[in-house]
Amino acid sequence: MSKIERSDGRGILAGDYLNENRTMTRQDWLEDCFPEWGTLLNQEIEDLKVEKGSVALWWLGGPSWMLKTDEDAIFFIDVYSGPSHYTQYYYCGVCKQAGANTINWMRMNPQLIDPWKFNRLDAAFSTHHHQDHCDLYTVKAALQTTNCDFVAPPKTVEKLKRFDVPDERIKTAIIGESVKYPGVEVEFLMNYDDTVIRTGDGVSLDKYENCCVSFLFKTSGGNIMFLGDTWYNDAYKAIGENYKVDVAIFDMGMNAPGATDKMTPYDCARLGETLHAKVLIPDHYDNWANTCSDPELLCSQFERLVSENTPNIKTVILRPGAKFIYPADQDIKRYRYPNQSEGYNSEKSISYGEYARKYGKNK
Template sequence: MTKPKNIQEATRENWIQNTFPEWGTWLNEEIEKSVVPESNFRMWWLANNGVWLKTHEDTNILVDLWNGTGKQTHGNGLMKDGHQMMRMSGVREMQPNLRLQPFVIDPYAVKNVDALLVTHIHSDHLDINTAAAVLQNSGPDTKFIGPQAVVDIWKGWGVPEDRTIVVHPGDEVKVKSVTIKALEAFDRTALLTVSKEEKIAGHLPQDMNEIAVNYLFKTSGGNLYHAADSHMSNMFAKHGNENKVDVEIINYGENPRGITDKVTSIDVLRSAEDLKTNVVIPVHYDIWSNFDADPQEIVKLWQMKKDTLDYKFHPFVWKVGGSYTYPQDKEKIQFHYNRGFKDVFTHENDVPFTSFL
């Protein structure tokens, strides 16, 4: 849409269409043009638990991309009946979960996706706009991969059944150069998620394996473990014993009083030790205002403990929209955006003096 040239042309609709997504197609273009070095894999953080994985062989896998918002109005001030946070805490007041991050990718400009994977049923991971965009812009070989309940929702939205693949812990799926292994998830919050109708009907605890999985992505550059919204579990050690893990992504956040929903800083480190990973990357802390946390807490704890506990891994503090290449970036502790201006003074400048000193 054309930007307004005067007050009369400036409207709310014009503002929205010219502003959102805030990054436009900048990141879409970056991902498409990106060439991954041999024996490496590259990924981009798309906010929340959303990740784009790209391999040297040009396999492109999209995980948990969410294009929604949190609260936009105070409404009646109450959570929906049956909401997992209400069930967990016994609190009825609406949680103030406002979205903190901009939209760094345009879902409807997404191209060349070989598979869309979703870890579990929560709506900030399972997104209808992502599903629609991938279905519209991809070829017939692009697959939609997830646990049974996720696939059921996709089919209800109109994703053809022959494009879907249901996975349970232990299943492996080959997508071009990447082998994807589904593993047990430890997301107790997902078990509390029921509709009002299910609650009235006397809903029993759901089967975790039908509603949530973790993923291990085996690439020519190393293996990525996506822990989704899993809580701390001793089973991380089992996964670490049975699988080679190079990089772990795990949810992290500052839990509100009476809530156990996100992994704490110490459990980020515990999970990494159990998985025997080389790098652990916290995510999810960025998106909800009421779970906002500082990942430097993880770094400080790691610095305190790494020598006495002989940690073989280190944390990496990412930023939304940024990339991470493994093992090329293996030694990095923190991401910083490209600052540009690398070629200053290679052309004649037009200022009247060259120094302000």
């Protein structure tokens, strides 16, 4: 039986087809099974018509996001398409903090998009140069299959150039400046990631503005701020007082004693209050085994801390692959995957539909 090609991105057809004695190679397995969602999410993102006065977000798991404006501009933000990996002391900021020769970063979250199969992409944003935020696989795919720009702080720009991204497709994110695309202006604001300033050859600390940036996407639906792998810092008070932040998106996780990498739920709640944000969405707590702890416990702690201390601020907990429309979805609290019941038809049911009425359940 020849392989059945689907045009809707849902992968291969199950049932009898998977019981066929078809030829199978490792390459067949990889193409059938990865990405786990096929191109379903690719097509959903490209096909969605965002209503005027709204902005659409998709959480891809880990630090990875996509955003679409009401003028059809589509963006990668910190998209990671890579595998588990390990880091070494000579370069890794977390290793240097902990005095560890190496750290294993075991990936837990699924790969939900095919970065090679977007027909349209306006820009790929990276908050900093860590591999899971400036990813070889994602960059190479976007470079070869789209005409998108690559927007990143100076240290990450150096990495993009090593990935053979040409100068004319790079926009350096200098604090205080901005870029415009259809339906959005993206301002480059300070970021206080104390891990990334330790990342690189040597042991001296680099400057924040050289290594990391916060992106404030100012859209007709609201202002969405991506903070990458930031730590809490009192200096965020200046951003909260001088900029309007509707939705703040930031890292959360647990750290082994001796090396801070992710913000704790308490740090996240405090950051949201400092930024005067309306809605808080944590990320990154699900994808690395060494910092994920119990995601359900982390999210529950975060929700409780915010509700007890700043009840005027809303929290949203998403699931990998979730679509979030702002401002329409700001009160969902926790995302639930669609159960697809809108496609059910009671008349076709062999249990309670026309068949059951005509023939009886036991006939």
